[in-house]
Amino acid sequence: MKKINVGIIGFGNVGSGVVKILQERNSLLSQKVGLGIQVKRISDIDLLSKRNVRIDKNILTKDALDIINDPQIDIVAELIGGIHPAKEYILGALKKGKNIVTANKALLALHGKELFASASDCGKNIYFEASVGAGIPIIKSLKEGLVANRFSNIYGIVNGTSNFILSQMSNNNCSFNEALKEAKAKGFAEKDPTLDIEGIDSAHKLVILTYLCFGKLISLDDVYIEGVSRISLADINYAKELNLCVKLLAIAKKDGDSLGARVHPTLIPNEHMLASVDEVNNAIYVSSDLAGNLLFYGPGAGQLSAASAVVSDIVDLTNDIKAGLFRSTLNIIPDKSIKRLSKIDEIQSRYYIRLMALDKPGVLAKISGILSKFGISIASVTQKERRKTQSVPIVMIIHEAKEKNLREALQIIDRLDIIKEKSVAIRMEKA
Amino acid sequence: MKKINVGIIGFGNVGSGVVKILQERNSLLSQKVGLGIQVKRISDIDLLSKRNVRIDKNILTKDALDIINDPQIDIVAELIGGIHPAKEYILGALKKGKNIVTANKALLALHGKELFASASDCGKNIYFEASVGAGIPIIKSLKEGLVANRFSNIYGIVNGTSNFILSQMSNNNCSFNEALKEAKAKGFAEKDPTLDIEGIDSAHKLVILTYLCFGKLISLDDVYIEGVSRISLADINYAKELNLCVKLLAIAKKDGDSLGARVHPTLIPNEHMLASVDEVNNAIYVSSDLAGNLLFYGPGAGQLSAASAVVSDIVDLTNDIKAGLFRSTLNIIPDKSIKRLSKIDEIQSRYYIRLMALDKPGVLAKISGILSKFGISIASVTQKERRKTQSVPIVMIIHEAKEKNLREALQIIDRLDIIKEKSVAIRMEKA
Numbered sequence: 115m116k117k118i119n120v121g122i123i124g125f126g127n128v129g130s131g132v133v134k135i136l137q138e139r140n141s142l143l144s145q146k147v148g149l150g151i152q153v154k155r156i157s158d159i160d161l162l163s164k165r166n167v168r169i170d171k172n173i174l175t176k177d178a179l180d181i182i183n184d185p186q187i188d189i190v191a192e193l194i195g196g197i198h199p200a201k202e203y204i205l206g207a208l209k210k211g212k213n214i215v216t217a218n219k220a221l222l223a224l225h226g227k228e229l230f231a232s233a234s235d236c237g238k239n240i241y242f243e244a245s246v247g248a249g250i251p252i253i254k255s256l257k258e259g260l261v262a263n264r265f266s267n268i269y270g271i272v273n274g275t276s277n278f279i280l281s282q283m284s285n286n287n288c289s290f291n292e293a294l295k296e297a298k299a300k301g302f303a304e305k306d307p308t309l310d311i312e313g314i315d316s317a318h319k320l321v322i323l324t325y326l327c328f329g330k331l332i333s334l335d336d337v338y339i340e341g342v343s344r345i346s347l348a349d350i351n352y353a354k355e356l357n358l359c360v361k362l363l364a365i366a367k368k369d370g371d372s373l374g375a376r377v378h379p380t381l382i383p384n385e386h387m388l389a390s391v392d393e394v395n396n397a398i399y400v401s402s403d404l405a406g407n408l409l410f411y412g413p414g415a416g417q418l419s420a421a422s423a424v425v426s427d428i429v430d431l432t433n434d435i436k437a438g439l440f441r442s443t444l445n446i447i448p449d450k451s452i453k454r455l456s457k458i459d460e461i462q463s464r465y466y467i468r469l470m471a472l473d474k475p476g477v478l479a480k481i482s483g484i485l486s487k488f489g490i491s492i493a494s495v496t497q498k499e500r501r502k503t504q505s506v507p508i509v510m511i512i513h514e515a516k517e518k519n520l521r522e523a524l525q526i527i528d529r530l531d532i533i534k535e536k537s538v539a540i541r542m543e544k545a
Numbered sequence: 546m547k548k549i550n551v552g553i554i555g556f557g558n559v560g561s562g563v564v565k566i567l568q569e570r571n572s573l574l575s576q577k578v579g580l581g582i583q584v585k586r587i588s589d590i591d592l593l594s595k596r597n598v599r600i601d602k603n604i605l606t607k608d609a610l611d612i613i614n615d616p617q618i619d620i621v622a623e624l625i626g627g628i629h630p631a632k633e634y635i636l637g638a639l640k641k642g643k644n645i646v647t648a649n650k651a652l653l654a655l656h657g658k659e660l661f662a663s664a665s666d667c668g669k670n671i672y673f674e675a676s677v678g679a680g681i682p683i684i685k686s687l688k689e690g691l692v693a694n695r696f697s698n699i700y701g702i703v704n705g706t707s708n709f710i711l712s713q714m715s716n717n718n719c720s721f722n723e724a725l726k727e728a729k730a731k732g733f734a735e736k737d738p739t740l741d742i743e744g745i746d747s748a749h750k751l752v753i754l755t756y757l758c759f760g761k762l763i764s765l766d767d768v769y770i771e772g773v774s775r776i777s778l779a780d781i782n783y784a785k786e787l788n789l790c791v792k793l794l795a796i797a798k799k800d801g802d803s804l805g806a807r808v809h810p811t812l813i814p815n816e817h818m819l820a821s822v823d824e825v826n827n828a829i830y831v832s833s834d835l836a837g838n839l840l841f842y843g844p845g846a847g848q849l850s851a852a853s854a855v856v857s858d859i860v861d862l863t864n865d866i867k868a869g870l871f872r873s874t875l876n877i878i879p880d881k882s883i884k885r886l887s888k889i890d891e892i893q894s895r896y897y898i899r900l901m902a903l904d905k906p907g908v909l910a911k912i913s914g915i916l917s918k919f920g921i922s923i924a925s926v927t928q929k930e931r932r933k934t935q936s937v938p939i940v941m942i943i944h945e946a947k948e949k950n951l952r953e954a955l956q957i958i959d960r961l962d963i964i965k966e967k968s969v970a971i972r973m974e975k976a
Contacts, residue, residue, distance in 0.1 A: 259682020
């Protein structure tokens with residue numbers, strides 16, 4: 115049986131998972147594709163750490179170039195993450211005629227244009243199922259399963275760390291810092307969790323999803339980003355009383371001829387499918403014009419989960435190589451009805467607002483007066499406590515308003531002497 | 546540009562949706578696949594009814610053989626449903642060297658073996674994405690996206706009519722008959738709803754899902770089937786008080802070396818993702834060994850939703866034809882650890898039981914005595930009302946027990962003179 119040779123760059127968590135699966139499921143996979151799939155070479159800067167997988171030591175190398183320059187290797191899996199040297203490795207491997215599998219969402223989000231253009235020039239493919247939602251086959255579903263559809267919006271819970279933290283806060287009534295500590299203890303957050311809790315990882319994934327759904331490879335700078343780090347337990351609990359829950363959503367939305375992309379904590383009704391997505395799970399909810407509203411759910415992280423996706427890409431590439439077929443990146447067609455990208459200032463949204471105000475007569479009149487000057491109307495308002503001398507929380511839901519107007523109104527409100535803390539505003543989505 | 550010619554057998558709801566999409570998205574699709582896709586011929590016994598799509602009348606025919614015998618047609622989409630003549634058309638088209646797309650779950654469930662064997666003999670493919678979950682790309686996800694995974698169980702809400710009825714009963718506090726009436730009024734139930742409400746349609750789909758997940762094409766006779774028609778509003782409401790909800794689940798479960806397949810109303814916790822699947826939506830929840838627990842959710846019916854799936858199959862086949870690649874049916878590999886199919890009698894499950902008993906001292910002692918003789922222990926018990934002379938409902942949750950034992954115990958209990966109605970037992974799943 116002819117063999118497809120795979121080179122693995124990065125023998126870490128996901129890399130060793132991929133090797134494990136390709137070994138243990140070798141007969142299953144070769145029966146499915148009608149070709150053998152063999153790990154020919156593995157590179158890593160660290161060859162000493164123990165991995166939970168048995169391999170012939172001779173296939174290990176410290177130098178990724180041993181893989182890139184090996185003429186017998188057909189597919190290169192880049193699993194080191196980060197921008198450099200991952201980018202150079204992929205570009206080098208493409209030039210050497212390899213097809214690429216990568217799980218590197220940051221790299222695709224930042225340098226996707228150059229990488230896909232290079233793949234196209236070289237007549238090769240880059241597959242990236244593991245870059246969003248780990249083992250959830252969301253990339254394939256958008257690219258192939260929903261091939262005839264046009265999309266109007268994406269809502270993604272695509273960062274397991276953030277979702278775990280919000281779940282912990284909500285279920286265990288604990289603070290953000292306590293939840294983060296728990297996430298670290300369980301291995302769900304990195305030592306430096308910035309990329310996750312500040313929404314940047316979600317934004318990387320949103321760039322990829324937006325590319326697949328709308329055919330636009332937007333820049334990370336075009337994504338408005340706000341993470342979970344400033345969400346307070348008080349707001350989670352007040353929202354609960356309103357039958358709402360807070361999720362960090364990566365949102366891309368078409369509105370007329372514009373497309374807006376943003377990541378921020380979002381209040382959604384408890385009945386929404388996304389509200390049930392707990393712990394480190396991920397889910398992607400897309401609205402398509404033919405197949406309707408769809409949700410794809412599963413664990414958003416995990417060695418074997420991500421490796422499952424990488425292996426599915428390797429199998430697809432094996433089928434492609436076998437057939438001389440060139441699909442993937444080139445079949446992403448821009449949605450021509452999108453003429454521009456919208457800014458966060460322009461969005462129309464409902465909002466949850468919490469103000470800390472003195473408990474005095476006339477306070478609400480003052481606040482609602484300012485809001486109404488900006489054309490903003492209140493759907494509901496509740497004063498949460500009564501205290502004579504200190505400020506009390508006032509929770510409002512406001513009807514759909516333009517973000518710019520709301521921000522300006524809140525700036526004025528925050529300067530009132532009856533207001534004792536900076537106001538909190540959380541966007542709401544019905545979807 | 547070379548063209549792929551498609552013949553459509555069945556110009557009904559789904560068929561006209563497919564034609565519509567292939568027309569309106571023609572340029573998008575041909576850019577994606579690099580080949581034109583053209584509807585060359587459409588057959589239907591009814592050529593007079595108006596369809597919401599414009600076509601050249603010359604491509605219409607009353608005789609499906611005009612499609613099957615047309616040497617220029619590459620792909621035949623069978624969209625008439627039912628067993629005969631759909632089966633003969635597919636077998637005939639395969640023999641004439643066509644690849645097949647079908648949405649016909651009943652036909653695949655009943656005659657899949659013969660059809661797939663014939664496809665294999667002819668070196669052609671049968672694709673069937675629309676047969677389960679309409680536009681949800683579940684077939685592709687199981688076949689390709691999760692290619693390296695082994696599965697331990699499937700839980701599917703795969704019948705929109707039944708799910709609509711249960712949602713109506715639960716949300717609007719109405720009887721089964723009222724809910725069915727509403728389903729008919731909204732076009733969600735057929736005039737004769739038997740296939741849907743008796744669980745048979747779900748069983749058809751379960752046979753297909755079981756084939757994909759476990760590589761076993763089981764017979765419909767091997768599926769235990771119970772529909773929603775005997776679910777009472779009382780039980781839905783008592784279950785609600787226990788934070789449970791009733792869903793018609795199609796379940797396939799591996800237990801050691803056996804596989805059990807069954808369709809029945811099932812109580813699941815309200816926190817489970819499947820509990821949020823409302824109205825006519827479908828969802829398939831699978832447990833895989835690498836990618837974990839995954840859920841695929843979306844509308845389970847609808848003209849364009851099903852047509853979206855049919856078109857994705859046509860695009861995949863176009864890619865296959867272009868590449869001379871033969872995948873699909875042949876790459877389904879049996880899970881060899883499964884040695885036998887288990888019967889419903891053998892399953893271990895928790896149960897919700899409702900008895901209608903006289904409100905007398907000693908009643909509970911009698912009932913629990915009988916249960917305990919069969920090794921069945923009670924987790925909780927509540928008497929729902931107090932009435933001196935009439936029977937009152939007693940609701941019990943019992944710990945995991947063997948179905949056979951429970952049935953025997955209930956037979957004895959039902960014969961007691963203190964019991965006034967046949968007992969109700971609903972299986973529970975934690976999932």
